[in-house]
Amino acid sequence: MRLDLEFPDERRRPRELEMPEVPVSDGIAEVPPPPPPDALALRMERNEELSNVNSFPKIPLPPHERNQKPLDIADPPRVEHRPRRDRDPRNDVGIGIHLRPQEIKALSEVGRFRVVAVRDLAETVYGGDRSALARDLRYLEEKGIVSLRSVNARRDGSWRQPERIQVVTLTRPGKKIVRQVGSFRQDQQLYAGLVKPREVEHDTQIYRAYLKEMDRIDRLGGSNPRVVLDFEIKRNVQRAIYGQRKADPDRDLNEIKEQVANEFNLPYVDNQIQIPDARIEYDLDQGSRVGSSDIEVVTGAYRPGHLRSKAQAGFRLYAGARDRARLGRDIEDEHHMLHEILDL
DNA sequence: CATCATGGTATTCTGTCTCG
DNA sequence: CGAGACAGAATACCATGATG
Helix, strand or coil: CCCCCCCHHHCCCCHHHCCCCCCEECCEECCCCCCCHHHHHHHHHHHHHHHHCCCCCCCCCCHHHCCCCCCCCCCCCCCCCCCCHHHCHHHECCCCCECCHHHHHHHHHHHHHCCEEHHHHHHHCCCCCHHHHHHHHHHHHHCCCEEEEEEECCCCCCCCCCCEEEEEEECHHHHHHHHHHCCCCCCCCCCCCCCCHHHHHHHHHHHHHHHHHHHHHHHCCCEEEEEEEHHHHHHHHHHHHHHHHHHCCCCCHHHHHHHHHHHCCCCEECCEECCCCEEEEEEECCCCEEEEEEEEECCCCCCHHHHHHHHHCCCEEEECHHHHHHHHHHCCCCHHHHHHEEEC
């Protein structure tokens, strides 16, 4: 059984992603020379601009990565086998931008999950063709539909250089376009812009957990899925709580919370409403019945008690390899629980 | 005895809501 | 637009145990 979160080819990462050989003398590593001051100043100025528009600044790349192309993918081949964008009037979204079906699919995934790792998108929508995806993303970024970022993965207390994850999000105009051209259920919420940069890795794992869960839902015969992220669940829960408090200000808050939890079919543990990372709602039997599945991506920071309550809540738990290793230590007394945690 | 890993808790940060 | 409330997650911090 494979427990790794990484893709199979991740072990053999391209050489340019690895730390460069650093000359060592007398046990002290020589620090690479800093960039010229004007370049640094420019970068900081750019970061300042970015942070002012409510997005987080691009993290300055270490010197050995500075000359890389944004997506770290080889030059496009000379021959483009896929149909040319401007020859396909079916995919004109109306403002002079032509989208391929593949692009529409990719944008739809990004919109539903707010942030998706480029490597995941390559696997799920482009059949592993990273360079085709890279070209399309460059086009979409040029047109102001998506935003590409490189963020650091969690360090988990490790001193090592964190892995960098390339992710894509929709821009606000991009979200509007995707709403027009995508085929969504009316109640499918779409998101634009990157928030909570520190949680990006976790958020990208939610997409992967969703893919795993959809495999299962497909086998159950579920169709027409809608993804509800924790943002939306939280929003609805808060609204309901405020509504109840307004209706009866003297009522015990815990009582209200418990009632709201029941209304939303959410577990209520220790006076807290447990909210999953995402909920997938789907139709069964041609829409005569509906089903839903709550998924939770657990990290090494979860404590056994916390984990137990999530599992008892009926959440489908997913974890990546590193997190699973740490969790395994914590809950070795309850081995059955580890089996309930699914691989990511 | 010193060092390191691990465990648990507190703090910080982010997003959401409503209201003034 | 800021405050107060609520929730989730990462991180900081300190206590404890293992290990040489």
